[in-house]
Structure formats: structure tokens, C-alpha cells
Amino acid sequence: xxxxxxxxxxxxxLKEEIAHLESVERPKISQQIGEARDKGDLSENAEYDAxxxxxxxxxxxxxxxxxxxxxxxxxxxxxxxxxxxxxxNRVTMKNLKTEKLMTYTLVSETEADFKQGKIAVNTPIAxxxxxxxxxxxxxxxIPSGVLSVEIIEIAI
Numbered sequence: 001x002x003x004x005x006x007x008x009x010x011x012x013x014l015k016e017e018i019a020h021l022e023s024v025e026r027p028k029i030s031q032q033i034g035e036a037r038d039k040g041d042l043s044e045n046a047e048y049d050a051x052x053x054x055x056x057x058x059x060x061x062x063x064x065x066x067x068x069x070x071x072x073x074x075x076x077x078x079x080x081x082x083x084x085x086x087x088x089n090r091v092t093m094k095n096l097k098t099e100k101l102m103t104y105t106l107v108s109e110t111e112a113d114f115k116q117g118k119i120a121v122n123t124p125i126a127x128x129x130x131x132x133x134x135x136x137x138x139x140x141x142i143p144s145g146v147l148s149v150e151i152i153e154i155a156i
Contacts, residue, residue, distance in 0.1 A: 010111040029055045082154040085129045087121050093149040
């Protein structure tokens, strides 16, 4: 059983997603199964098979999300320092090859959203930054080669 670290916000969003799946999506699929069943012979009913498969996938997703929730440990955002890079820090770094600035917030896997600049702590970039300080130059192995960055700022 692995522990999943997350913020209160991430925990609340996960609970909302589970509630939505259970109260909206589950009844919708049950209705589809009932409608397909009413059409007669189940052995040759593709709609019924599709609805049952969708039900199985939905139940698996609900179970998986509940498992994450059960192992969740909330991170006290007020207790996070900025001396070194750690989960929940917003890190600004300069790509030494292109001179471009990049800013990412290191979050748990369940809260990662690249479009919002949130990367999971288990990604190569986040792993390369963990424990480093402002001014450190880091060479991070990424799928396309090596990314050399200088840490400019660590914030909360």
C-alpha cells in the first residue's frame, strides 16, 4: 500500500469526482443497461454488452479513486519551507541551453496538470530538482536527453 501525498484542495477534488461518478455516472449506466435489457435477447444485444462493459470500467475507476483516497496523506502547506525544493514548492528555473525561464509546482501524481504548470513529484524533472537550492545548476535526464537548468527561485 503506497501513500499518496496531496493538498486539501486535491483531496476535496478527488472526493467530488468520486461523488459525481457514484451519483451521476453510475445511475446513467444503470439506466442504459435497463433500456438495453428491455430490447430483448441479451445474447445478441451489443448495447447491453457495451453498457455492462462501461459499468465495469466505471466501477474499477471508482474503486481505484477510493483506494487513492484511503491512502491519502494531507500535506500541511503552511509547514513547507523554501530552503530546498520539495513537494508543493513552486520552482522557477532557467534552461541553460535556451535561456528561457520555466516555473513548475511539484505536486502529487493525482494533482498533476501540466497545463497549469503542476508536475508530479515522480517525474524526471521533479526528481532532479528535489533537495536542490536556489543557485544550484542541475543536469536532469529526460527522455530527449539532458536538461541543464539553474534554480532561480523556490516559493510556496
